[in-house]
Amino acid sequence: MHISEGVLAAPVLLAGAALGLAGTAAGLKKLDYDRIPQVALLAAASFVASFIHVPIGPASVHLVLNGILGVMLGWVAFPAILISLFLQAIMFQFGGLTVLGVTTCNLALPAVLGYYAFGPGIRSSKPRVSAICSFSCGFVAVLLSSLAVAGCLVLTGDSFWAGAKMIVMAHIPVMFIEGFITLGCVRFLKKVKPEMLEVVYGRR
Amino acid sequence: MIRLKNICFNYNSRQVLDNVHFRVDPGDRIGLVGPNGSGKTTLCRIIMGLLTPDAGEVEIFGQIRRKENDFAAIRGRIGFLFQDPDDQLFCPTVLEDVAFGPLNQGKSPDEAKRIVQATLARLNLTGFEERFTHKLSGGEKRLVSLATVLSMEPEMLILDEPTTGLDEQTIETLVHLLNGTNLTYIIVSHDKDFLERTTNKTFSIRGGGIAGS
Amino acid sequence: MKLEEFATGSSFIHHLDPRGKVVAAACFSGLVSLTQSLYAALAALALPVMLVALARLDFKRLMTRLAVVNGFILFTWFFIPFTFPGEVIYSIGPLDIHREGVLYACLLTVKSNAIILALIALLGTSPVLDVVHALSHLGVPDKLVHLFFFCFRYLHTIREEYHKLSEALKVRSFRPGTNLHTYRTYAYLVGMLLVRSFHRSQRILEALKCRGFSGRFYILHHYQMKRRDYLFTSCGLVLPCLLVVFLA
Numbered sequence: 001m002h003i004s005e006g007v008l009a010a011p012v013l014l015a016g017a018a019l020g021l022a023g024t025a026a027g028l029k030k031l032d033y034d035r036i037p038q039v040a041l042l043a044a045a046s047f048v049a050s051f052i053h054v055p056i057g058p059a060s061v062h063l064v065l066n067g068i069l070g071v072m073l074g075w076v077a078f079p080a081i082l083i084s085l086f087l088q089a090i091m092f093q094f095g096g097l098t099v100l101g102v103t104t105c106n107l108a109l110p111a112v113l114g115y116y117a118f119g120p121g122i123r124s125s126k127p128r129v130s131a132i133c134s135f136s137c138g139f140v141a142v143l144l145s146s147l148a149v150a151g152c153l154v155l156t157g158d159s160f161w162a163g164a165k166m167i168v169m170a171h172i173p174v175m176f177i178e179g180f181i182t183l184g185c186v187r188f189l190k191k192v193k194p195e196m197l198e199v200v201y202g203r204r
Numbered sequence: 205m206i207r208l209k210n211i212c213f214n215y216n217s218r219q220v221l222d223n224v225h226f227r228v229d230p231g232d233r234i235g236l237v238g239p240n241g242s243g244k245t246t247l248c249r250i251i252m253g254l255l256t257p258d259a260g261e262v263e264i265f266g267q268i269r270r271k272e273n274d275f276a277a278i279r280g281r282i283g284f285l286f287q288d289p290d291d292q293l294f295c296p297t298v299l300e301d302v303a304f305g306p307l308n309q310g311k312s313p314d315e316a317k318r319i320v321q322a323t324l325a326r327l328n329l330t331g332f333e334e335r336f337t338h339k340l341s342g343g344e345k346r347l348v349s350l351a352t353v354l355s356m357e358p359e360m361l362i363l364d365e366p367t368t369g370l371d372e373q374t375i376e377t378l379v380h381l382l383n384g385t386n387l388t389y390i391i392v393s394h395d396k397d398f399l400e401r402t403t404n405k406t407f408s409i410r411g412g413g414i415a416g417s
Numbered sequence: 418m419k420l421e422e423f424a425t426g427s428s429f430i431h432h433l434d435p436r437g438k439v440v441a442a443a444c445f446s447g448l449v450s451l452t453q454s455l456y457a458a459l460a461a462l463a464l465p466v467m468l469v470a471l472a473r474l475d476f477k478r479l480m481t482r483l484a485v486v487n488g489f490i491l492f493t494w495f496f497i498p499f500t501f502p503g504e505v506i507y508s509i510g511p512l513d514i515h516r517e518g519v520l521y522a523c524l525l526t527v528k529s530n531a532i533i534l535a536l537i538a539l540l541g542t543s544p545v546l547d548v549v550h551a552l553s554h555l556g557v558p559d560k561l562v563h564l565f566f567f568c569f570r571y572l573h574t575i576r577e578e579y580h581k582l583s584e585a586l587k588v589r590s591f592r593p594g595t596n597l598h599t600y601r602t603y604a605y606l607v608g609m610l611l612v613r614s615f616h617r618s619q620r621i622l623e624a625l626k627c628r629g630f631s632g633r634f635y636i637l638h639h640y641q642m643k644r645r646d647y648l649f650t651s652c653g654l655v656l657p658c659l660l661v662v663f664l665a
């Protein structure tokens with residue numbers, strides 16, 4: 001989901017930065033001081049988890065996990081995703097400073113959408129509803145994120161159409177995997193620590 | 205100093221403490237023993253007001269404490285060493301971590317730095333100021349967390365398994381340090397030898413109850 | 418995943434004030450990503466190359482890092498030369514390679530690598546905590562800075578937990594494959610990491626309370642900008658500006 005530095009056009013970068021800033025400000029506003037360790041550790045855990053390589057046929061993909069983050073964090077997903085991207089930029093140079101806003105939006109906007117669209121369903125006590133919603137949440141979050149990445153490329157120049165299409169296609173298997181992982185993860189959390197799904201990380 | 209009356213506590217309907225009485229008087233050096241999962245850590249957290257008992261009374265320094273604010277007032281006066289030092293060391297460097305408590309108590313940065321240096325020296329940790337907390341070894345982490353507790357100059361200590369992961373030499377330092385203070389303390393430990401040398405009373409928790417000896 | 422691979426070293430770059438480095442890196446990244454001229458980009462590339470040389474980074478590890486992060490750029494080479502309109506210089510079957518397309522792909526490659534190298538040379542050569550510290554001095558909101566601190570601090574702890582869990586999987590002869598069992602296992606692994614992080618964060622909060630935390634963190638360490646820091650930062654600001662203005 002990382003677009004390299006130096007690729008995107010200035011208007012796209014600026015729009016991304018502005019949106020990312022607004023989203024992060026909204027998230028920080030909903031984040032109380034005494035929730036900071038919780039959110040930071042959740043971000044760290046998802047950072048570590050995103051290095052898990054899940055096999056699919058002969059290849060393997062790594063997890064994105066923005067769907068499940070969104071359900072737990074709501075708007076706070078913006079700062080949480082921003083810090084993990086910034087750390088990746090300074091430690092591994094995956095992404096960088098100018099694309100920080102764009103990538104934050106690409107990952108966090110679908111997360112926040114998932115929070116509103118699937119959160120209530122996931123928290124439902126009916127196992128079937130919860131299962132369908134959690135699978136969709138993981139699936140749709142990756143779908144939207146890859147569409148957003150594709151959109152940023154196409155807005156930069158028409159010559160990126162082919163690449164944009166390839167990116168979305170390549171993420172189709174990831175969507176299914178994220179769906180399954182989110183489904184399993186929600187089931188696990190519901191059994192072990194149900195309050196984590198109740199938006200304890202920030203104010204609603 | 206501490207009086208617990210009829211304390212009951214359960215985690216999601218699993219009874220851990222059942223009608224427990226416990227008291228600590230000034231000058232007591234108490235060893236608290238019990239099998240794994242018997243509720244020793246739970247008892248400590250109740251004293252610190254980090255958990256609220258389902259029933260019973262917690263009296264500390266002569267006052268009954270119920271709400272968060274009641275406990276906030278005593279936390280600087282009772283130093284609590286966590287079982288896992290990683291939970292306690294959250295600042296980037298040793299200096300910042302050990303200074304964190306004194307600064308919250310309203311000390312000036314210079315004063316705080318002096319306290320840090322003195323505390324580190326007491327624990328043979330001189331020169332550790334600029335080390336990153338997450339890069340310390342397990343034993344060093346435990347000593348530094350002890351320093352974070354001592355730097356607040358508490359009147360009483362609660363140490364949850366302080367000797368785990370320490371070598372004999374360091375345990376010796378600790379024994380020496382504890383015997384050299386006149387602080388009241390409670391030590392949770394599975395190390396019989398260490399308790400024998402540092403405490404004058406033993407309580408054991410088992411099956412939800414507590415018994416003195 | 419190796420954290421802070423280039424952060425330790427004794428060169429003067431390693432000792433520069435992190436605030437100056439952050440400002441210079443941000444400025445350089447911003448300006449270079451605006452450039453549309455290949456010459457300007459090439460000239461800009463010289464700057465970080467020089468910095469990397471001055472920082473005396475391990476060449477082999479540097480190349481490995483560049484190879485890893487150039488995945489996306491490599492990907493653009495698979496379509497930009499064909500899809501960017503321009504003069505046809507070569508045809509492979511039905512596909513035409515365009516001159517302008519090749520140049521555009523070159524431009525993206527040079528820009529991207531210039532920025533990556535600058536990030537390595539400037540931000541990679543300070544410990545992460547120093548960079549975050551610098552951010553707090555540069556006006557980044559408190560809450561965000563504390564999020565960084567806690568996140569980075571516990572990244573190590575959680576990574577160790579993850580290694581332990583995955584070793585536990587291995588010793589019980591778990592073999593990942595393309596099947597539901599694998600996905601379920603990984604889902605539980607992720608769930609377990611999240612739950613543990615949650616428990617740990619609660620204990621951290623307790624530790625904060627035990628030490629009289631009242632919502633304020635104090636910063637004890639203060640940076641001093643030295644003459645060389647001012648000099649360096651202003652070079653970092655002025656040089657890329659000149660490049661862009663004159664060559665673009």
Ligand SMILES: Nc1ncnc2c1ncn2[C@@H]1O[C@H](COP(=O)(O)OP(=O)(O)OP(=O)(O)O)[C@@H](O)[C@H]1O
Nearest residue numbers: 215216220238239240241242243244245246247287
């Ligand atoms: N956060 C929690 N949620 C649910 N149950 C818990 C929690 N913390 C502890 N318990 C349970 O409460 C019981 C007592 O735990 P406690 O940590 O007080 O034991 P302990 O005596 O300190 O054990 P050890 O010697 O292993 O440290 C255990 O059975 C444990 O499973």
Ligand SMILES: [Mg+2]
Nearest residue numbers: 244245287364
């Ligand atoms: Mg315990």
